[in-house]
Amino acid sequence: MNVTCRVRAPRLPSSCVLQRGTNPGRDHDVNLAPSCVTRRGRVLTFALTAAVAVTCAPTAYAQARLQSYPTRYYVIRTDLDLDAVREATVRITAMAEEYHARTRGFAGSVTDRLEFYIFRHPADYYANGGPQGSAGVFVGDRLLAIGGDRVSPETWHIVQHEGFHQFAHHVIGGDIPTWVDEGLAEYFGESLFTGDGYVSGVISQNRLQRVRYLIQNKQFKTIAQLMTIDRITWNQQLSGANYDQAWSMVQFLAHGEGGRYQKAFSGFISDVAKWSRWQDAWKKHFGADAGAFESAWRDYWTSVPDNPTADLYVEAVVRTLTGYLGRAAARKQTFETAEAFFDAARGGRLERHAEDWLPADLLTDALGPAPQLGRWLIEDASATRGKLVLTLPGDRRVVGVYTVRNGRIGDVTIEDASKPGASAPQRTARPGTQPIERGRPRPTKPPVKRP
């Protein structure tokens, strides 16, 4: 398959392999990337849409009896059942759009479909290039993953991580430093799927505690040391602490201190993507005093409070439920109250267009915490637009807005209004709400065709 891409240097065949970490501070909850636990996830209960074409897989993969499903940005090659294919389709479509949205200042666009192989059986994954002990990898130009009988949240984290390497390989030029490549991959690995998109910039409490532990126990490298690890050394010395540190750097640069470093970080990547030496680009945007920057990074992580992005988890719930409300509205299903909507959701009575499918567990996971978050209201619902409003303790309102287009769900957006009645969408300076960068020109290297 030819993929039009921005110029970049050839990379190692295996950009990254997520493997089990050995951090002393690591616990065993979810989202403890990087790990490659191949848990079995969920089986969903929907049929494949007729619009999805099925073609033959390459012969090299015939042993696994893969079928191919062209989607907007990827060709999925898999032996998973059709319900799993549908979940993979909606997730990776939204994933690609999140990559594009958050990197538009320094990345190009995917203009042809990327290859995504997801295998039911680990043996087929290993036989087709997946390293032993891993559950997902970007190798060559392919994204590979083990789906198992049910694809787990941990596997989706890995796919989001490895998928970023694949995306970067195709659309970001220059020689991106390994810590940036891995830190951004983990940044996207942490992102929360909401059905119509992702919420990025999330700091899980587990990961925050791990970063604090590693800083306090002096188990991270210095920033200068981390920055000079090349790809070969990174892969030879796979270390969970390195992934945590790279992620903590990217998270800090993208959202720390109210987004203070965001512009410089984007400028740094943009220059590197245009083939500047990373050392020169760093000095240009951050200065030569590595010690001062390291102090700011350390101070941030040792002072950030518990659950610092709790509002992003709330936003994810509101976005998810608004998407379901919008789907019902698109089918002219209306509700007198939010409680009636929740009752229908719990009872499996929500309607949707056949092509607006979402995985059932997504709704279940959003409904679980919803009643405890605050008071819910449906506002200004019409045939084409409506709002699902959550009023949190303290009267802060989080407003999900859906639009309907041609009988299908359109956009799902969020407004964060601090007071009842506030109408203008507001964005606070809380972590994670802003793109890494927007509006910068793309690298000017001409697109080339990959063989």
Ligand SMILES: [Zn+2]
């Ligand atoms: Zn990686």
